[in-house]
Amino acid sequence: MNKPLKNILLADVAQEAGVSTASVSRVLNRAPHVSKQLRSRVETAIEKLGYVPHGSARALASRRIGAIGALVPTLDNAIFSTGINCLEQRLKHHDYRLLIATYRYDLDDELEALHTLIQQGVDGMVLIGHDHRPSALTTLTRRQLPFLTCWHSIDDANWPSIGFDNTAPAHALAEHLLSLGHRLLAVVGAPTEGNDRARARLQGFIQATERAGCPIPPERIITVAYGIAEGFQAFEALMRLKPPPTAILCGNDILAFGVMLAAQRAGVRIPDDLSVTGFDDLPQARFMTPALTTVAVPAADIGHQVADALVARIAGETPAHRQLLDAPLVIRESTGPLNTTA
Amino acid sequence: MNKPLKNILLADVAQEAGVSTASVSRVLNRAPHVSKQLRSRVETAIEKLGYVPHGSARALASRRIGAIGALVPTLDNAIFSTGINCLEQRLKHHDYRLLIATYRYDLDDELEALHTLIQQGVDGMVLIGHDHRPSALTTLTRRQLPFLTCWHSIDDANWPSIGFDNTAPAHALAEHLLSLGHRLLAVVGAPTEGNDRARARLQGFIQATERAGCPIPPERIITVAYGIAEGFQAFEALMRLKPPPTAILCGNDILAFGVMLAAQRAGVRIPDDLSVTGFDDLPQARFMTPALTTVAVPAADIGHQVADALVARIAGETPAHRQLLDAPLVIRESTGPLNTTA
DNA sequence: TTGTACGCGTTATCAC
DNA sequence: GTGATAACGCGTACAA
Numbered sequence: 001m002n003k004p005l006k007n008i009l010l011a012d013v014a015q016e017a018g019v020s021t022a023s024v025s026r027v028l029n030r031a032p033h034v035s036k037q038l039r040s041r042v043e044t045a046i047e048k049l050g051y052v053p054h055g056s057a058r059a060l061a062s063r064r065i066g067a068i069g070a071l072v073p074t075l076d077n078a079i080f081s082t083g084i085n086c087l088e089q090r091l092k093h094h095d096y097r098l099l100i101a102t103y104r105y106d107l108d109d110e111l112e113a114l115h116t117l118i119q120q121g122v123d124g125m126v127l128i129g130h131d132h133r134p135s136a137l138t139t140l141t142r143r144q145l146p147f148l149t150c151w152h153s154i155d156d157a158n159w160p161s162i163g164f165d166n167t168a169p170a171h172a173l174a175e176h177l178l179s180l181g182h183r184l185l186a187v188v189g190a191p192t193e194g195n196d197r198a199r200a201r202l203q204g205f206i207q208a209t210e211r212a213g214c215p216i217p218p219e220r221i222i223t224v225a226y227g228i229a230e231g232f233q234a235f236e237a238l239m240r241l242k243p244p245p246t247a248i249l250c251g252n253d254i255l256a257f258g259v260m261l262a263a264q265r266a267g268v269r270i271p272d273d274l275s276v277t278g279f280d281d282l283p284q285a286r287f288m289t290p291a292l293t294t295v296a297v298p299a300a301d302i303g304h305q306v307a308d309a310l311v312a313r314i315a316g317e318t319p320a321h322r323q324l325l326d327a328p329l330v331i332r333e334s335t336g337p338l339n340t341t342a
Numbered sequence: 343m344n345k346p347l348k349n350i351l352l353a354d355v356a357q358e359a360g361v362s363t364a365s366v367s368r369v370l371n372r373a374p375h376v377s378k379q380l381r382s383r384v385e386t387a388i389e390k391l392g393y394v395p396h397g398s399a400r401a402l403a404s405r406r407i408g409a410i411g412a413l414v415p416t417l418d419n420a421i422f423s424t425g426i427n428c429l430e431q432r433l434k435h436h437d438y439r440l441l442i443a444t445y446r447y448d449l450d451d452e453l454e455a456l457h458t459l460i461q462q463g464v465d466g467m468v469l470i471g472h473d474h475r476p477s478a479l480t481t482l483t484r485r486q487l488p489f490l491t492c493w494h495s496i497d498d499a500n501w502p503s504i505g506f507d508n509t510a511p512a513h514a515l516a517e518h519l520l521s522l523g524h525r526l527l528a529v530v531g532a533p534t535e536g537n538d539r540a541r542a543r544l545q546g547f548i549q550a551t552e553r554a555g556c557p558i559p560p561e562r563i564i565t566v567a568y569g570i571a572e573g574f575q576a577f578e579a580l581m582r583l584k585p586p587p588t589a590i591l592c593g594n595d596i597l598a599f600g601v602m603l604a605a606q607r608a609g610v611r612i613p614d615d616l617s618v619t620g621f622d623d624l625p626q627a628r629f630m631t632p633a634l635t636t637v638a639v640p641a642a643d644i645g646h647q648v649a650d651a652l653v654a655r656i657a658g659e660t661p662a663h664r665q666l667l668d669a670p671l672v673i674r675e676s677t678g679p680l681n682t683t684a
Numbered sequence: 685t686t687g688t689a690c691g692c693g694t695t696a697t698c699a700c
Numbered sequence: 701g702t703g704a705t706a707a708c709g710c711g712t713a714c715a716a
Contacts, residue, residue, distance in 0.1 A: 010710060020687045025711055033685055055463040056401035057709030060692050065398060067441065067462065074427060081423035085416060088444055092455075097462055098442050099409065102430055113434075120409065120439055121397040228625045261629040283570045284626075287603040351693060362703040367695060375701055399693030402708050 231258020512546025573600020
């Protein structure tokens with residue numbers, strides 16, 4: 001059963017089938033102008049010998065590796081892993097593999113990982129967001145490597161993108177709270193350094209409140225790392241303020257869950273005593289008690305569309321430079337009118 | 343700034359530095375017996391020309407691609423994405439890239455993906471669990487490809503592994519409930535086909551209850567897909583039973599969250615009216631109200647250790663064939679004594 | 685439609 | 701220590 005100490009090469013298949021190596025290669029690559037008989041003879045030879053093409057040799061000769069690279073801040077964030085999951089599945093349909101690198105929101109690490117992936121010879125690259133080291137762009141364009149950014153909506157001639165507006169829904173969320181009568185708002189956001197999405201959301205919150213003549217003072221805007229525990233602690237910090245906020249805008253659902261769970265522990269009723277909003281619409285959001293008001297981020301769609309568009313670019317096509325997906329507000333029960341009887 | 347229409351090759355570097363291509367290659371690969379001066383001359387030439395090694399050519403000549411493959415059921419499961427995240431980070435330290443393929447618990451897909459990754463030329467392979475098509479093993483061993491399985495504890499001479507016991511903690515969880523006086527137990531488990539971990543956990547539940555003389559009848563063991571919504575619905579189905587269970591054992595934390603949130607909605611108090619257990623210890627678990635009793639799965643550790651061990655195997659070493667990590671019970675507040683006053 | 689022969693960019697095996 | 705040069709395994713003009 002344990003056959004090949006010596007590897008079986010394309011040449012062996014050619015010999016077995018009694019044809020040239022070029023013909024075998026043609027069969028392998030579904031080239032046109034191959035007679036039925038030749039094809040079947042080659043195929044049986046491949047079957048018989050258990051031949052498997054050598055990826056690297058193939059890549060070297062064809063200048064195509066059959067894999068694309070993805071640079072992701074982290075996979076330890078449900079919304080990213082969902083997107084990547086879809087991206088990979090879709091790429092598989094196009095017969096592309098996925099090479100992943102994470103950089104934990106450190107743009108220098110991202111740049112380094114970019115170089116590594118390019119060196120590996122990826123046929124295309126996916127990056128998250130709009131914040132990158134300038135030299136990333138230089139590298140990408142100089143190499144003429146097809147690439148795409150996602151998760152943001154910034155209109156930039158240099159960076160083709162498939163994403164959604166982070167600011168507008170954030171703005172709408174804040175307006176929603178204001179319209180419910182809330183004036184004592186607070187924000188629990190993710191760190192904005194190297195993270196344009198977090199920045200865009202924060203700006204949405206700030207703009208809406210300033211425009212309404214009720215700006216959020218800096219001490220009511222706190223920045224914490226991604227995590228339930230972080231949201232939990234943020235709630236505690238905010239509720240120590242005098243007076244405590246009547247509504248908390250969170251930069252993402254996980255932080256919102258942390259806030260909600262902390263409130264539950266503290267006996268603070270949502271939305272009666274406190275309104276809370278998230279951003280992402282993770283599966284949990286609608287099952288929380290109360291169900292979380294949030295923004296539905298099209299993570300799966302992005303994964304699919306990025307795969308399609310990037311493959312198209314690799315094939316030499318030029319799909320839309322910028323593509324905007326919908327990220328609708330989902331108003332649920334975690335937000336309610338200001339309780340004036342309290 | 344946009345230099346190379348013509349790619350810069352190793353030969354160009356050699357010429358620029360006035361040395362042979364062999365020497366450049368030696369410098370690149372940190373080979374011994376290279377004089378300081380030659381090294382620095384080559385390095386400045388590389389710098390000056392902005393040379394980047396060609397991965398495929400390198401792989402072809404060296405028979406080493408610098409990437410390992412991972413076959414994962416899905417990334418859309420926090421516990422896997424956490425593990426993969428750590429795996430990737432650790433691999434990076436060893437200067438290896440990560441090629442990912444998902445198969446949605448379909449073992450035929452897994453086998454196909456295995457072939458694809460092998461064809462890509464990965465230097466090693468990571469698989470989840472012990473359930474695989476037999477021919478996967480044949481392929482792996484015939485190719486003499488270093489590989490490792492994880493997340494399970496099955497002692498099998500064919501499959502080296504780094505994992506944890508799924509059965510014992512499940513057993514302990516059930517015993518914990520029994521010791522609290524519960525006799526009307528129910529199980530919400532994940533599909534067991536092609537998933538030895540789910541099967542092992544289920545067996546733990548069943549064994550413990552049978553041994554205690556209080557077996558769980560089949561209609562109280564329901565199988566649902568991974569997801570909050572699925573757990574939610576499972577709760578509703580189980581509570582329609584006459585009599586309803588007083589404790590529910592869930593196959594993973596996400597299902598448990600679904601059950602808890604459904605209970606909350608239904609006004610069923612946990613643990614007073616119903617005890618609930620999970621499995622995984624996701625970050626949320628300790629923040630739920632009440633905090634979830636569960637089993638802490640060492641996802642991050644597995645990621646790290648798998649990376650180290652696989653790299654060691656690739657380097658020709660033979661680390662432990664089977665390595666067991668701890669998966670401790672975490673008793674929190676979602677389980678309590680049987681309420682006899684109800 | 686099929687075959688020949690060369691090129692892809694490195695690494696590795698020799699000599700020196 | 702360093703330099704020629706032959707692999708590495710396949711794709712693809714070009715010729716037939």
